[in-house]
Amino acid sequence: MASLSVRIDLGAGNRIGPGKIELLEKIDSSGSISAAGRAMNMSYRRAWELVEEMNGLFNAPLVSARTGGRQGGGTALTPLGHAVVANYRAIEQTAGEAVRLQISELEAELTPAASAAQ
Template identity: 45%
Template sequence: MAGSIKDILKNPVGIKVNGSLWIESDGQPFFGPGPVELLERIEATGSISMAAKEMKMSYKKAWELVSQLNAQMAAPVVIPQAGGEKGGGSTITPEAAKLIQYHRQLRERFAAFLEAESARLKK
């Protein structure tokens, strides 16, 4: 279309609309893509430290995320155990599974939005 955005760009080939989403509570973000993946990997590995390693995230960062998440939920999403067989580990609660599922669907709807906007950009 004439007068389109892509027409005024020097290199319109790789152009698209991108973005990121998160859930805010009291104005401060507390649940973005990072925590979701962390929860998924904690579920898969049974361990915060292993999940963090897989994501190339420091254990400290991972622990802070878990701690922050648990603090903001009515019930904890991760149950940690320090010590025990194999040194301990962590399991996720049904509430965590709910969060994961919700965020997955949210991401899908957002991806559709971005797709539509990217298409509009090229028209």
Template identity: 55%
Template sequence: MSAVHPEFKLRMRITQGEQVAIGPGKIALLEALDQAGSITAAAKALGMSYRRAWLLIDELNHALREPAVTTAAGGAQGGGSVLTDSGRALVALYRQIEARAQAHCADDIRTLTKMLAD
């Protein structure tokens, strides 16, 4: 029987009081929105409701000095949402911090995983 090697990922959350202002779910939503071009499509790609996705984006936009997402109202051409320059910078910085932390803590994470039962 071979041992299962767990995979660890550091998941950063930035809180404001009790609320998660920036976290892995919101960043994944921004990335999905950037690819899909709409909140509806991004929510569907992540398996969440449109309402949940909209609320997360609204929460994030209110937590930031500049909004991460701008939204165009629907109509004959349909609506859509796009990441702002600030939103793109937020995603890039979050992923950079995450990668640096993971690399910096690799030895400690290996030590920690050795403490787990097989």
């Protein structure tokens, strides 16, 4: 089944798309950049670079470090991080609904081999 992938260009070569949003969601659920990276088959270094990139795109960080303590340290999404994820998912849903008919029309024209590969 065909699907729509949304990438938002924010200017000056800066963009946010499904991979970065998934990383934020995995950081949110795991509380760890390292665990989020592993879940996406990504090195800690690459995950950290993407977090730093995203933190630099907005007026405030999307991910912040939590200090250690009884449960140890880790990372968490900031309120802005949660808002960016929610806004992206809303844009993605709205765009998907807007092009559903056109995607169906494209799928109807696929060759049998291309349809089977989906």
